[in-house]
Amino acid sequence: MTSKPMQTSKDNQTLNTQVSDMQTPMPHTGAVTAHSSASLSATSLTMDSLINAQVAFMQQWLQQQAEPMAVEAWQWLGAQPLHRYVSADDLQHLINDWLLSQPMSDVMRTDIRDILHTIIYHPVNDNVPLSELVDDTQVETLANYIGSHDEQRNALIHTLVGNETFADLLTQTLYHAINDFMETTLDKAGGVGKLMKLGRNSFEKATNRNLDEKLQTYLHRNIKDLTRRAEANAQAHLSNEEVARLLITGWERIKDQPISQLQTYLNDEPDHSSIDHIEASIQQSYNRLRLSPYLRSLVSASVDTWYDNHQSDTIASVAASLYIDEEAMAQLSSALLPVVHDALESTWLTTHIYNMLQAFYAQPNIKDGFVFSKD
Structure with missing residues (x-):
């Protein structure tokens, strides 16, 4: 780099005049600015007064030009x-070595739980139907998809008809109904009822088995067989359109219920909160996956795919895909201007500018070219 010629005494006089001319009242206060004004009010110019004047000028200029x-x-x-x-590689390191390597902080987890609780139990949910969350066309599309795929359709039929839990529940329901009927009938049947109770006792002694147990076993065996037959018949005879129509009909029955209806499936007790359990479960899965080779492989492949698609794009093009354009940046800049202005007036920035200028003028080839009066 070529050095500029050393300034002569005439140049020094010109500089003195320019610095004196640029001293107009500053809109900002501060020790450095006050020092600058006091120093330059004198006839002679010192090194400190020049630096202070430049610091004040730079701050004022940057304030005006920030936007x-x-x-x-x-x-x-x-x-x-x-x-x-x-x-x-930069993106890989950012995701793998920073985002995925750090567990979610307790503060963030608490915030997530509190926000979920606020959303789920917000009073507005009492007046908004489920159809506000899911559109009818979405349900129709999903229903048609399930209905048109044999594996998904049969899984749905099995869940609705052939589920063993449903069979067990139906068995218990029928048993209690029959038992209640018998007990009520025997109590009202007088002598006949006593005779029937005697017959029951005789049966249990002869077979060494409890009649209630025998009845439950019979119902359980036969209802399971019936559910298997019903499932087979449903899978054989229910068409794709009928399965889709069943799903859509089920949605029609519940879509007008308020979103708050979902709260009935959650527990909100302080020591047994469903939200706490859900968040903890998600966190456990996340912590298990975030360091696993499986997730790292997927992240690596995804980053490479994205980068191959966009590496030749400009940064503005990439930002535009996130709807960040010049107008958005202008709005962001305006919103950040108060921060910028406060930073420009801060002591730490003023000190750094002063030290930078002081180091500049302390260079031998610069310092020797100026003639200043002593402090």
């Missing part, structure tokens, strides 16, 4: 190609 500079900076950055500053 247009932010826009110009974004225009320049947006025009740069992505691969100039970001590589696929």
Whole structure:
């Protein structure tokens, strides 16, 4: 780099005049600015007064130019190609070595639980139907998809008809109904009832088995057989359209219920909160997966795919895919201006600018070219 010629005494006089001319009342206060004004009010110019004047001028100039500079900076950055500053390895390290390597903090987990609780138990859910969450066309599309795929359709029929839990529940329901009927009937039947109870006792002694147990076994065996037959018949005779129609009909029955109806399936007791259990379960799965080779492989492949698609794009093009354009950046810049202005007036920035200028003028080739009066 070629050095500029050393300034002569005439140049020094010109500099003194320019610095004196630029001293107009500053809109900001502070020790450095006050020092600058006091120093330059004198006839002679000192090194400190020059630096203080420059610090004040730079702060004022940056305050006035902050907004247009932010826009110009974004225009320049947006025009740069992505691969100039970001590589696929950079993205891999960002995700794997920072995001996935760190467990979610307790503060963040607490915030997630509190936000979920606020959303789920918000009073607005009492007046908003389930159809606000899921559109009818979505249900219809899903129903047609399930109905048109044999494996999914048969799984649904098995869940609804052939489920063993449902068979057990039906067995218990019928048993209690029959037992209640018999007990009620025998109590009202007088002598006949006593005779029937005697017969029951005789049966249990002869077979060494409890009649209730025998009845439950009979119902359980036969109802399971009936559910298997019903499932087979349903799978054989229910058409795709009928399965889809069953799903759509089921949705029609519940879609007008308020969203708060979902709260009936959750527990909100402090020591037994469903939300706490859900969040803890998700967190456990996340912690197990985030360091697993499986997830790392998927992340690596996904990043490589994305980077191959966009490495030649400009940063503005990539940002535009996230709906971040020049207008959005201008709004963001305006929102951040108070922070920028406060930073420009802060003590730490003023000190750094002062130290930078002081180091600049302390260079021998610069210092020897100026003539200053002593403090």
